[in-house]
Amino acid sequence: MKLTQLPDNPYLLLTPGPLSTSKGVKAAMLRDWCTWDSEYNDLVQVIRRKLVGLAEASQDDYTAVLMQGSGSFSVEAVVGSAVPADGKLVVMTNGAYGNRLAQMAQVLKIETQVIDFGEVAAAEADALQKALEQDPKITHVAVVHCETTTGMLNPIAEVAKVAKAHGKVLIVDAMSSFGGVPIDVPGLGIDFLISSANKCIQGVPGFGFVVAKIDELKKCSGQARSLSLDLYDQWDTMEKHNGKWRYTSPTHVVRAFYQALAELEEEGGVEKRCVRYRENQRTLVEGMEKLGFVTLLPKELQSPIITSFYYPDSPAFTFAAFYERLKKEGFVIYPGKISVADTFRIGNIGEVYPHDMKRLVQAVEQNLFW
Ligand SMILES: *Cc1c(COP(=O)(O)O)cnc(C)c1O
Numbered sequence: 001m002k003l004t005q006l007p008d009n010p011y012l013l014l015t016p017g018p019l020s021t022s023k024g025v026k027a028a029m030l031r032d033w034c035t036w037d038s039e040y041n042d043l044v045q046v047i048r049r050k051l052v053g054l055a056e057a058s059q060d061d062y063t064a065v066l067m068q069g070s071g072s073f074s075v076e077a078v079v080g081s082a083v084p085a086d087g088k089l090v091v092m093t094n095g096a097y098g099n100r101l102a103q104m105a106q107v108l109k110i111e112t113q114v115i116d117f118g119e120v121a122a123a124e125a126d127a128l129q130k131a132l133e134q135d136p137k138i139t140h141v142a143v144v145h146c147e148t149t150t151g152m153l154n155p156i157a158e159v160a161k162v163a164k165a166h167g168k169v170l171i172v173d174a175m176s177s178f179g180g181v182p183i184d185v186p187g188l189g190i191d192f193l194i195s196s197a198n199k200c201i202q203g204v205p206g207f208g209f210v211v212a213k214i215d216e217l218k219k220c221s222g223q224a225r226s227l228s229l230d231l232y233d234q235w236d237t238m239e240k241h242n243g244k245w246r247y248t249s250p251t252h253v254v255r256a257f258y259q260a261l262a263e264l265e266e267e268g269g270v271e272k273r274c275v276r277y278r279e280n281q282r283t284l285v286e287g288m289e290k291l292g293f294v295t296l297l298p299k300e301l302q303s304p305i306i307t308s309f310y311y312p313d314s315p316a317f318t319f320a321a322f323y324e325r326l327k328k329e330g331f332v333i334y335p336g337k338i339s340v341a342d343t344f345r346i347g348n349i350g351e352v353y354p355h356d357m358k359r360l361v362q363a364v365e366q367n368l369f370w
Protein backbone atom coordinates (compact mmCIF):
# COMPACT_ATOMS: atom_id res chain seq x y z
CA MET A 1 0.00 0.00 0.00
CA LYS A 2 1.29 3.41 -0.91
CA LEU A 3 0.91 6.07 1.78
CA THR A 4 0.68 9.40 0.01
CA GLN A 5 -0.97 11.60 2.62
CA LEU A 6 -1.18 11.81 6.40
CA PRO A 7 -3.91 9.44 7.53
CA ASP A 8 -6.47 10.77 10.03
CA ASN A 9 -6.49 9.27 13.49
CA PRO A 10 -9.55 7.09 14.06
CA TYR A 11 -9.62 8.08 17.72
CA LEU A 12 -8.28 10.53 20.26
CA LEU A 13 -5.82 9.10 22.79
CA LEU A 14 -6.97 10.02 26.28
CA THR A 15 -3.97 8.26 27.76
CA PRO A 16 -0.97 9.65 29.62
CA GLY A 17 1.45 9.17 26.73
CA PRO A 18 1.88 8.32 23.99
CA LEU A 19 -0.81 10.89 23.46
CA SER A 20 -2.58 12.61 20.59
CA THR A 21 -0.12 14.88 18.83
CA SER A 22 -0.70 17.79 16.49
CA LYS A 23 -0.51 17.53 12.71
CA GLY A 24 2.56 19.77 12.87
CA VAL A 25 4.40 17.36 15.17
CA LYS A 26 3.56 14.41 12.93
CA ALA A 27 4.48 16.31 9.75
CA ALA A 28 7.87 17.26 11.22
CA MET A 29 8.87 13.60 11.00
CA LEU A 30 8.58 13.47 7.22
CA ARG A 31 12.22 13.85 6.44
CA ASP A 32 15.43 12.02 7.19
CA TRP A 33 18.40 13.34 9.12
CA CYS A 34 22.04 12.48 9.45
CA THR A 35 23.18 12.09 13.06
CA TRP A 36 26.62 13.45 12.18
CA ASP A 37 25.40 16.53 10.41
CA SER A 38 25.58 19.85 12.24
CA GLU A 39 22.09 20.77 11.00
CA TYR A 40 20.70 17.95 13.16
CA ASN A 41 23.06 18.43 16.09
CA ASP A 42 22.36 22.16 16.24
CA LEU A 43 18.70 21.26 16.67
CA VAL A 44 19.63 18.99 19.58
CA GLN A 45 21.52 21.84 21.22
CA VAL A 46 18.54 24.18 20.90
CA ILE A 47 16.31 21.51 22.44
CA ARG A 48 18.70 21.07 25.37
CA ARG A 49 18.77 24.79 26.07
CA LYS A 50 15.00 25.10 25.80
CA LEU A 51 14.50 22.28 28.31
CA VAL A 52 16.67 24.11 30.84
CA GLY A 53 14.50 27.17 30.19
CA LEU A 54 11.28 25.21 30.77
CA ALA A 55 12.77 24.11 34.09
CA GLU A 56 13.06 27.84 34.94
CA ALA A 57 16.80 27.28 35.40
CA SER A 58 19.93 29.12 34.31
CA GLN A 59 22.17 27.59 31.63
CA ASP A 60 25.13 28.25 33.96
CA ASP A 61 23.88 25.94 36.68
CA TYR A 62 21.73 23.40 34.85
CA THR A 63 21.99 21.32 31.71
CA ALA A 64 19.78 18.89 29.82
CA VAL A 65 20.80 15.40 28.71
CA LEU A 66 18.71 13.48 26.19
CA MET A 67 18.65 9.68 26.42
CA GLN A 68 17.39 7.06 23.97
CA GLY A 69 14.52 4.82 25.02
CA SER A 70 11.24 5.36 26.83
CA GLY A 71 11.05 7.47 29.98
CA SER A 72 12.02 4.59 32.25
CA PHE A 73 15.43 4.37 30.56
CA SER A 74 16.15 7.95 31.65
CA VAL A 75 14.98 7.22 35.20
CA GLU A 76 17.29 4.21 35.27
CA ALA A 77 20.14 6.28 33.85
CA VAL A 78 19.76 8.78 36.71
CA VAL A 79 19.39 6.19 39.46
CA GLY A 80 22.28 4.11 38.12
CA SER A 81 24.60 7.08 37.56
CA ALA A 82 23.84 9.46 40.42
CA VAL A 83 24.04 7.25 43.49
CA PRO A 84 27.65 6.35 44.32
CA ALA A 85 28.69 2.84 45.37
CA ASP A 86 28.58 3.79 49.06
CA GLY A 87 25.43 5.89 48.70
CA LYS A 88 21.93 5.09 49.85
CA LEU A 89 18.70 6.02 48.14
CA VAL A 90 15.34 6.62 49.76
CA VAL A 91 12.35 6.29 47.44
CA MET A 92 8.99 7.79 48.38
CA THR A 93 6.30 5.86 46.56
CA ASN A 94 2.55 5.80 46.12
CA GLY A 95 2.16 3.96 42.87
CA ALA A 96 3.63 1.95 40.03
CA TYR A 97 6.21 4.55 38.97
CA GLY A 98 7.63 5.07 42.44
CA ASN A 99 7.75 1.30 42.79
CA ARG A 100 9.49 0.95 39.42
CA LEU A 101 12.14 3.47 40.48
CA ALA A 102 12.77 1.49 43.69
CA GLN A 103 12.92 -1.73 41.68
CA MET A 104 15.55 -0.21 39.37
CA ALA A 105 17.69 0.67 42.37
CA GLN A 106 17.32 -2.85 43.73
CA VAL A 107 18.24 -4.46 40.40
CA LEU A 108 21.29 -2.20 40.28
CA LYS A 109 22.16 -3.36 43.83
CA ILE A 110 21.92 0.15 45.23
CA GLU A 111 21.16 0.28 48.93
CA THR A 112 17.57 1.48 49.03
CA GLN A 113 14.92 2.34 51.58
CA VAL A 114 11.32 2.54 50.38
CA ILE A 115 8.75 4.73 52.09
CA ASP A 116 5.41 3.45 50.85
CA PHE A 117 2.31 5.62 51.25
CA GLY A 118 -0.06 3.11 49.67
CA GLU A 119 -1.95 4.01 46.53
CA VAL A 120 -4.30 6.80 47.52
CA ALA A 121 -2.34 8.95 50.00
CA ALA A 122 0.13 11.67 49.02
CA ALA A 123 3.85 11.36 49.78
CA GLU A 124 4.48 13.10 53.10
CA ALA A 125 7.52 15.18 53.90
CA ASP A 126 7.27 14.27 57.61
CA ALA A 127 7.96 10.63 56.82
CA LEU A 128 11.06 11.65 54.86
CA GLN A 129 12.18 13.87 57.74
CA LYS A 130 11.96 10.90 60.10
CA ALA A 131 13.84 8.59 57.72
CA LEU A 132 16.64 11.12 57.24
CA GLU A 133 16.97 11.68 60.98
CA GLN A 134 17.13 7.95 61.64
CA ASP A 135 19.59 7.07 58.90
CA PRO A 136 22.46 9.45 58.16
CA LYS A 137 23.69 6.99 55.50
CA ILE A 138 20.99 8.20 53.10
CA THR A 139 22.53 10.35 50.36
CA HIS A 140 19.76 10.59 47.73
CA VAL A 141 16.00 11.13 47.79
CA ALA A 142 13.66 10.19 44.92
CA VAL A 143 10.02 11.12 44.50
CA VAL A 144 7.49 11.05 41.66
CA HIS A 145 5.75 14.36 40.93
CA CYS A 146 2.55 13.26 39.18
CA GLU A 147 2.03 9.59 40.06
CA THR A 148 0.34 8.61 36.80
CA THR A 149 -0.93 5.39 38.37
CA THR A 150 -3.74 7.35 40.01
CA GLY A 151 -3.28 10.96 38.84
CA MET A 152 -1.96 12.05 42.24
CA LEU A 153 0.13 15.22 42.35
CA ASN A 154 2.69 14.75 45.11
CA PRO A 155 3.75 17.79 47.17
CA ILE A 156 7.30 17.97 45.84
CA ALA A 157 7.92 21.44 47.30
CA GLU A 158 7.52 20.09 50.86
CA VAL A 159 9.61 17.01 50.07
CA ALA A 160 12.30 19.18 48.48
CA LYS A 161 12.44 21.43 51.52
CA VAL A 162 13.18 18.50 53.84
CA ALA A 163 15.63 16.83 51.44
CA LYS A 164 17.55 20.09 50.94
CA ALA A 165 17.53 20.98 54.66
CA HIS A 166 19.40 17.70 55.17
CA GLY A 167 21.75 18.31 52.23
CA LYS A 168 20.52 15.33 50.18
CA VAL A 169 20.60 14.97 46.40
CA LEU A 170 17.05 15.21 45.05
CA ILE A 171 15.74 13.16 42.11
CA VAL A 172 12.25 13.95 40.78
CA ASP A 173 10.40 11.78 38.27
CA ALA A 174 8.34 14.53 36.63
CA MET A 175 7.67 12.37 33.59
CA SER A 176 3.97 13.13 33.28
CA SER A 177 4.01 16.71 34.60
CA PHE A 178 7.04 18.54 33.16
CA GLY A 179 5.90 20.96 30.47
CA GLY A 180 2.30 20.77 31.70
CA VAL A 181 2.69 21.96 35.29
CA PRO A 182 5.16 24.76 36.15
CA ILE A 183 8.13 23.47 38.18
CA ASP A 184 10.73 25.83 39.62
CA VAL A 185 13.61 23.35 39.43
CA PRO A 186 16.38 25.57 40.89
CA GLY A 187 13.99 27.11 43.43
CA LEU A 188 13.14 23.67 44.77
CA GLY A 189 16.77 22.58 44.60
CA ILE A 190 16.01 19.61 42.35
CA ASP A 191 19.27 18.01 41.22
CA PHE A 192 17.90 15.59 38.62
CA LEU A 193 14.49 15.98 36.99
CA ILE A 194 13.36 13.34 34.52
CA SER A 195 10.72 13.50 31.79
CA SER A 196 10.18 12.21 28.27
CA ALA A 197 9.28 13.28 24.75
CA ASN A 198 5.77 11.86 24.64
CA LYS A 199 4.10 13.44 27.67
CA CYS A 200 3.23 17.08 28.37
CA ILE A 201 5.58 18.50 25.74
CA GLN A 202 3.41 16.53 23.31
CA GLY A 203 6.04 14.89 21.15
CA VAL A 204 6.12 11.26 20.03
CA PRO A 205 7.81 8.44 21.99
CA GLY A 206 11.47 7.58 21.52
CA PHE A 207 13.60 9.36 24.09
CA GLY A 208 13.64 10.75 27.60
CA PHE A 209 15.58 13.63 29.09
CA VAL A 210 17.12 14.73 32.33
CA VAL A 211 17.45 18.32 33.54
CA ALA A 212 20.43 18.14 35.85
CA LYS A 213 22.33 20.45 38.13
CA ILE A 214 25.77 20.59 36.48
CA ASP A 215 27.69 20.30 39.78
CA GLU A 216 25.86 17.10 40.69
CA LEU A 217 26.09 15.66 37.19
CA LYS A 218 29.88 16.09 37.23
CA LYS A 219 30.04 13.87 40.31
CA CYS A 220 28.50 11.03 38.27
CA SER A 221 31.65 10.54 36.21
CA GLY A 222 32.67 6.86 36.32
CA GLN A 223 29.80 5.91 38.60
CA ALA A 224 27.31 4.42 36.14
CA ARG A 225 26.36 0.77 36.52
CA SER A 226 25.54 0.54 32.80
CA LEU A 227 27.41 1.60 29.68
CA SER A 228 24.41 2.58 27.55
CA LEU A 229 22.65 4.33 30.42
CA ASP A 230 25.66 6.32 31.60
CA LEU A 231 24.17 9.77 32.13
CA TYR A 232 27.53 11.48 32.60
CA ASP A 233 29.04 10.03 29.44
CA GLN A 234 25.98 10.93 27.40
CA TRP A 235 26.23 14.51 28.66
CA ASP A 236 29.97 14.67 28.15
CA THR A 237 29.60 13.57 24.51
CA MET A 238 26.79 16.05 23.87
CA GLU A 239 28.88 18.84 25.37
CA LYS A 240 32.12 17.98 23.57
CA HIS A 241 30.56 17.22 20.20
CA ASN A 242 27.90 19.93 19.89
CA GLY A 243 24.78 17.85 20.57
CA LYS A 244 25.98 14.50 19.26
CA TRP A 245 24.42 11.52 21.04
CA ARG A 246 26.71 8.58 21.87
CA TYR A 247 24.77 5.99 19.91
CA THR A 248 22.09 6.22 17.20
CA SER A 249 19.49 8.76 18.21
CA PRO A 250 15.81 8.72 17.20
CA THR A 251 16.23 11.49 14.62
CA HIS A 252 12.61 11.78 13.48
CA VAL A 253 11.41 11.80 17.06
CA VAL A 254 13.92 14.51 17.95
CA ARG A 255 12.78 16.66 15.02
CA ALA A 256 9.16 16.18 16.06
CA PHE A 257 10.07 17.17 19.61
CA TYR A 258 11.66 20.38 18.33
CA GLN A 259 8.33 21.16 16.64
CA ALA A 260 6.44 20.25 19.83
CA LEU A 261 8.57 22.74 21.79
CA ALA A 262 7.78 25.45 19.24
CA GLU A 263 4.07 24.67 19.60
CA LEU A 264 4.37 24.85 23.38
CA GLU A 265 5.84 28.34 23.00
CA GLU A 266 3.05 29.31 20.59
CA GLU A 267 0.50 28.20 23.13
CA GLY A 268 2.09 30.63 25.61
CA GLY A 269 4.39 28.33 27.56
CA VAL A 270 3.95 25.93 30.46
CA GLU A 271 1.58 28.13 32.47
CA LYS A 272 -0.83 28.51 29.56
CA ARG A 273 -0.68 24.81 28.81
CA CYS A 274 -1.39 24.10 32.46
CA VAL A 275 -4.50 26.30 32.23
CA ARG A 276 -5.74 24.25 29.27
CA TYR A 277 -5.03 20.96 31.04
CA ARG A 278 -6.85 22.16 34.16
CA GLU A 279 -9.81 23.22 32.07
CA ASN A 280 -9.79 19.83 30.31
CA GLN A 281 -9.69 18.04 33.65
CA ARG A 282 -12.43 20.19 35.20
CA THR A 283 -14.70 19.74 32.17
CA LEU A 284 -14.15 15.98 32.28
CA VAL A 285 -14.81 15.57 36.01
CA GLU A 286 -17.84 17.87 36.09
CA GLY A 287 -19.38 15.98 33.19
CA MET A 288 -18.59 12.53 34.58
CA GLU A 289 -19.87 13.47 38.05
CA LYS A 290 -23.18 14.56 36.50
CA LEU A 291 -23.43 11.05 35.06
CA GLY A 292 -22.86 9.56 38.52
CA PHE A 293 -19.16 8.69 38.28
CA VAL A 294 -16.96 9.20 41.33
CA THR A 295 -13.26 10.09 41.25
CA LEU A 296 -10.75 8.01 43.19
CA LEU A 297 -8.89 11.00 44.59
CA PRO A 298 -10.14 14.09 46.40
CA LYS A 299 -9.70 17.31 44.43
CA GLU A 300 -6.77 18.50 46.61
CA LEU A 301 -4.62 15.55 45.50
CA GLN A 302 -5.73 15.47 41.87
CA SER A 303 -3.31 16.48 39.09
CA PRO A 304 -4.46 18.24 35.92
CA ILE A 305 -2.98 15.31 33.92
CA ILE A 306 -5.04 12.15 34.34
CA THR A 307 -8.05 11.22 36.47
CA SER A 308 -9.05 7.86 38.00
CA PHE A 309 -12.74 7.00 38.26
CA TYR A 310 -14.34 4.16 40.19
CA TYR A 311 -16.25 1.62 38.14
CA PRO A 312 -19.97 2.40 38.31
CA ASP A 313 -21.80 0.45 40.98
CA SER A 314 -23.34 -2.16 38.68
CA PRO A 315 -22.42 -5.83 38.24
CA ALA A 316 -23.20 -5.47 34.52
CA PHE A 317 -20.34 -3.00 33.97
CA THR A 318 -17.21 -4.33 32.34
CA PHE A 319 -14.26 -2.17 31.45
CA ALA A 320 -13.69 -4.12 28.21
CA ALA A 321 -17.16 -3.36 26.84
CA PHE A 322 -17.00 0.27 28.00
CA TYR A 323 -13.60 0.68 26.36
CA GLU A 324 -14.75 -0.81 23.05
CA ARG A 325 -17.84 1.36 22.88
CA LEU A 326 -15.87 4.54 23.55
CA LYS A 327 -13.24 3.51 21.03
CA LYS A 328 -15.95 3.20 18.37
CA GLU A 329 -17.03 6.72 19.30
CA GLY A 330 -13.46 7.97 18.78
CA PHE A 331 -11.94 7.92 22.28
CA VAL A 332 -9.35 5.60 23.75
CA ILE A 333 -9.25 5.55 27.54
CA TYR A 334 -6.99 3.73 29.99
CA PRO A 335 -7.53 0.86 32.42
CA GLY A 336 -6.89 1.37 36.13
CA LYS A 337 -3.60 0.32 37.68
CA ILE A 338 -4.26 -0.01 41.39
CA SER A 339 -5.14 -2.93 43.62
CA VAL A 340 -7.34 -1.30 46.28
CA ALA A 341 -10.26 -0.47 43.96
CA ASP A 342 -11.67 -1.12 40.48
CA THR A 343 -10.95 2.00 38.48
CA PHE A 344 -10.38 3.27 34.98
CA ARG A 345 -8.42 6.34 33.95
CA ILE A 346 -8.96 9.16 31.52
CA GLY A 347 -6.05 11.36 30.53
CA ASN A 348 -6.48 14.89 29.30
CA ILE A 349 -3.00 15.84 28.09
CA GLY A 350 -1.92 16.09 24.47
CA GLU A 351 -3.63 17.76 21.54
CA VAL A 352 -6.89 17.67 23.49
CA TYR A 353 -9.21 20.57 24.34
CA PRO A 354 -12.21 21.20 26.59
CA HIS A 355 -14.59 20.65 23.64
CA ASP A 356 -13.08 17.17 23.23
CA MET A 357 -13.82 16.48 26.90
CA LYS A 358 -17.43 17.60 26.33
CA ARG A 359 -17.71 15.25 23.35
CA LEU A 360 -16.28 12.42 25.44
CA VAL A 361 -18.79 12.98 28.25
CA GLN A 362 -21.59 12.92 25.65
CA ALA A 363 -20.25 9.64 24.28
CA VAL A 364 -20.17 8.19 27.80
CA GLU A 365 -23.73 9.39 28.40
CA GLN A 366 -24.91 7.65 25.24
CA ASN A 367 -23.22 4.45 26.36
CA LEU A 368 -24.52 4.03 29.89
CA PHE A 369 -25.48 0.49 28.94
CA TRP A 370 -25.07 -1.36 32.22
C1 LIG B 1 5.20 7.54 31.74
C2 LIG B 1 5.89 7.56 33.03
C3 LIG B 1 7.16 6.98 33.21
C4 LIG B 1 7.94 6.29 32.12
O1 LIG B 1 7.23 5.33 31.48
P1 LIG B 1 7.78 4.76 30.08
O2 LIG B 1 6.71 3.78 29.72
O3 LIG B 1 9.08 4.14 30.31
O4 LIG B 1 7.86 5.92 29.15
C5 LIG B 1 7.78 7.12 34.44
N1 LIG B 1 7.19 7.76 35.45
C6 LIG B 1 5.97 8.33 35.32
C7 LIG B 1 5.39 9.05 36.48
C8 LIG B 1 5.29 8.24 34.12
O5 LIG B 1 4.07 8.80 33.99
